[in-house]
Amino acid sequence: MSAFPANPPQELPAKSAALLELRNVAKRFAAVDVLKNISLNIASGEFLTLLGESGSGKTTVLRLIAGFEQPSSGEIWMSGERLDLLPPYKRRVNTVFQNYALFPHLSACDNVAYGLRVKNTPTSELAARVEEALRMVKMQGFAGSRPARLSGGQQQRIALARALVNRPRLLLLDEPLSALDANLRKQMQGELKSLQREIGVTFLFVTHDQEEAMALSDRIALLRDGALEQVASPREIYAHPATAYTAEFIGQTNLLRGEIRGGMVTCGALRWPSDEADGAVIFSLRPEAIRICADDKRQPSEVRFRAAVRQQFYGGSSELLEVDCGNGQTLRVRVPVGGPLAGEQDFVFSLCDPTRVAE
Amino acid sequence: MYSRAYKTLVSLPPLVWVGTFLLLPYALVFAHSLWAVREGVMVHDWNLDNYKALLTNPLYAVVLFRTMHIAASVTLCAILLGYPLAYYLAFHAGARKELLYQLVIVPLWVSYLVRGYAWKTILGSDGVLNGFLQYLHLTREPVGYFLYSPFAVVLMLTHIYTPFVFLPIYAALEHVPRPLLEASQDLGASSVQTFWRVILPLSMPGLLAGATFAFVLSLGDFLAPLLVGGPSGTMIANVVQSLFGAAFDWPLGAAISVGILVITISLLCLGEFLEKRWAFQ
Numbered sequence: 001m002s003a004f005p006a007n008p009p010q011e012l013p014a015k016s017a018a019l020l021e022l023r024n025v026a027k028r029f030a031a032v033d034v035l036k037n038i039s040l041n042i043a044s045g046e047f048l049t050l051l052g053e054s055g056s057g058k059t060t061v062l063r064l065i066a067g068f069e070q071p072s073s074g075e076i077w078m079s080g081e082r083l084d085l086l087p088p089y090k091r092r093v094n095t096v097f098q099n100y101a102l103f104p105h106l107s108a109c110d111n112v113a114y115g116l117r118v119k120n121t122p123t124s125e126l127a128a129r130v131e132e133a134l135r136m137v138k139m140q141g142f143a144g145s146r147p148a149r150l151s152g153g154q155q156q157r158i159a160l161a162r163a164l165v166n167r168p169r170l171l172l173l174d175e176p177l178s179a180l181d182a183n184l185r186k187q188m189q190g191e192l193k194s195l196q197r198e199i200g201v202t203f204l205f206v207t208h209d210q211e212e213a214m215a216l217s218d219r220i221a222l223l224r225d226g227a228l229e230q231v232a233s234p235r236e237i238y239a240h241p242a243t244a245y246t247a248e249f250i251g252q253t254n255l256l257r258g259e260i261r262g263g264m265v266t267c268g269a270l271r272w273p274s275d276e277a278d279g280a281v282i283f284s285l286r287p288e289a290i291r292i293c294a295d296d297k298r299q300p301s302e303v304r305f306r307a308a309v310r311q312q313f314y315g316g317s318s319e320l321l322e323v324d325c326g327n328g329q330t331l332r333v334r335v336p337v338g339g340p341l342a343g344e345q346d347f348v349f350s351l352c353d354p355t356r357v358a359e
Numbered sequence: 360m361y362s363r364a365y366k367t368l369v370s371l372p373p374l375v376w377v378g379t380f381l382l383l384p385y386a387l388v389f390a391h392s393l394w395a396v397r398e399g400v401m402v403h404d405w406n407l408d409n410y411k412a413l414l415t416n417p418l419y420a421v422v423l424f425r426t427m428h429i430a431a432s433v434t435l436c437a438i439l440l441g442y443p444l445a446y447y448l449a450f451h452a453g454a455r456k457e458l459l460y461q462l463v464i465v466p467l468w469v470s471y472l473v474r475g476y477a478w479k480t481i482l483g484s485d486g487v488l489n490g491f492l493q494y495l496h497l498t499r500e501p502v503g504y505f506l507y508s509p510f511a512v513v514l515m516l517t518h519i520y521t522p523f524v525f526l527p528i529y530a531a532l533e534h535v536p537r538p539l540l541e542a543s544q545d546l547g548a549s550s551v552q553t554f555w556r557v558i559l560p561l562s563m564p565g566l567l568a569g570a571t572f573a574f575v576l577s578l579g580d581f582l583a584p585l586l587v588g589g590p591s592g593t594m595i596a597n598v599v600q601s602l603f604g605a606a607f608d609w610p611l612g613a614a615i616s617v618g619i620l621v622i623t624i625s626l627l628c629l630g631e632f633l634e635k636r637w638a639f640q
Contacts, residue, residue: 066545101542102542
């Protein structure tokens with residue numbers, strides 16, 4: 001199941017120095033607040049993903065950093081330098097564009113060499129660096145080809161080499177994999193991740209695909225309507241979503257709306273003790289945090305409930321069940337394959353770790 | 360799938376059209392170029408004398424050279440005027456784009472002759488330009504060089520053919536994908552570098568198409584030299600016209616026409632070849 005982060009636990013990059021800093025950055029386009037007061041630090045060597053739905057403002061953040069747009073207010077700093085006052089061609093930032101934006105009249109090799117040529121790099125150094133960049137993306141054999149002759153994946157690699165050859169401090173990637181088909185995308189994700197580890201360049205990656213964000217990132221910055229909803233590592237954001245929106249956007253979840261009264265949480269048919277203050281609450285309960293209980297031995301702290309299986313979705317390594325715990329309250333439960341069949345009878349489930357989230 | 364009969368039926372009218380109005384006249388011109396005029400009568404006596412006269416008489420070479428020179432000047436001036444205009448419209452005109460575009464197109468609706476006579480009234484000895492210069496005390500006497508000179512021909516033809524150069528360049532510039540300009544900036548190129556390395560190469564097919572229009576149309580023009588050219592501004596088409604008219608030497612006129620046709624077709628082929636070389640997508 002790919003919703004789980006595949007990479008080993010990593011140090012939170014908060015310890016290392018910030019390479020890029022967005023300070024209260026806002027952007028308005030014709031009376032529309034596209035970005036509202038964004039503050040975000042990106043550490044050196046980090047792989048940070050801006051995740052959000054279309055229209056959430058994630059591409060605007062990239063365009064502000066690249067210099068194609070000016071912030072309406074706020075500042076952008078890079079290594080102690082004001083970045084937002086520099087024209088795009090003076091920023092040590094390079095971009096991999098969504099549809100690659102390769103120059104159609106130049107060969108792959110000349111595309112890669114472009115950035116070095118406009119900076120008058122000596123010919124010998126230029127040749128060596130272009131070759132190195134092409135080797136890095138495994139495209140040495142296509143140096144002479146025009147972009148029109150290359151496949152989507154190959155164009156993607158050339159776009160990556162064209163940006164990296166300039167040795168940027170920060171690489172901006174604007175949904176670079178969205179134009180590729182699913183298999184190629186998975187493969188490119190792996191290559192992108194190992195490339196980033198290898199060369200140590202800071203990546204700011206934009207995507208609307210939460211699985212992609214989880215699989216690749218050191219940290220995820222979730223944008224919602226131009227504001228940051230939560231910034232955390234994939235594990236953290238999955239295990240402890242701050243809001244109901246985050247919980248639903250990242251992975252699958254059951255949102256339980258209920259209330260706490262007198263040390264008892266009540267969400268429909270589910271009840272469990274809590275020492276929190278009285279009031280309305282929302283809990284996020286991941287489908288895999290609910291288990292079928294085979295025996296009757298209830299642990300003291302365990303929360304159990306009875307429910308009937310309504311639907312069963314086979315998923316290869318696991319199954320997703322839709323269960324009804326009475327009064328029309330349905331929950332999604334992920335169980336190992338070989339579990340109960342739909343409509344047979346009631347089962348006893350136990351749940352653990354419901355996470356309280358804000359609205 | 361279409362039936363054979365349907366295909367024949369559809370392709371017949373254009374073939375008849377091209378045959379009657381293009382190939383047949385060309386064949387007639389070519390046949391005439393191999394005939395002769397003796398004692399005021401055209402005789403169907405097949406020979407190459409007209410082509411020999413064309414190559415040996417320096418008069419024709421001088422006029423042909425002048426014609427090419429004028430056509431090249433017109434092409435250059437039209438590009439120098441049309442390219443910046445197209446560039447401005449494509450990248451910087453914003454909301455004024457439509458209006459400016461129409462302003463470039465509108466002169467094409469005005470008759471060629473009217474525009475020719477307009478230049479006559481502007482450039483003549485008692486014309487607008489001379490009057491203005493004398494009013495400013497920049498000149499004492501009317502400047503005769505303005506009218507009836509190769510200069511006047513270049514000016515008038517540039518005025519007439521600049522829209523023809525503008526249009527294909529504008530179309531090419533409009534089709535330059537805007538992300539490429541951002542990519543160029545992103546890779547460290549200044550605006551000037553972006554122009555030379557991205558915009559100009561990508562607009563080259565349009566530029567070549569426009570240049571071919573201007574050069575070929577100027578090469579065969581006979582009204583501009585007739586109206587504002589004077590003796591020093593005579594072009595090859597005027598020679599052809601007088602040979603077919605007053606001089607009554609159709610065979611020699613036809614031979615020159617064939618010569619111009621060969622030059623024109625070669626140029627069109629060259630233009631086509633270059634445009635293909637510069638086409639990318």
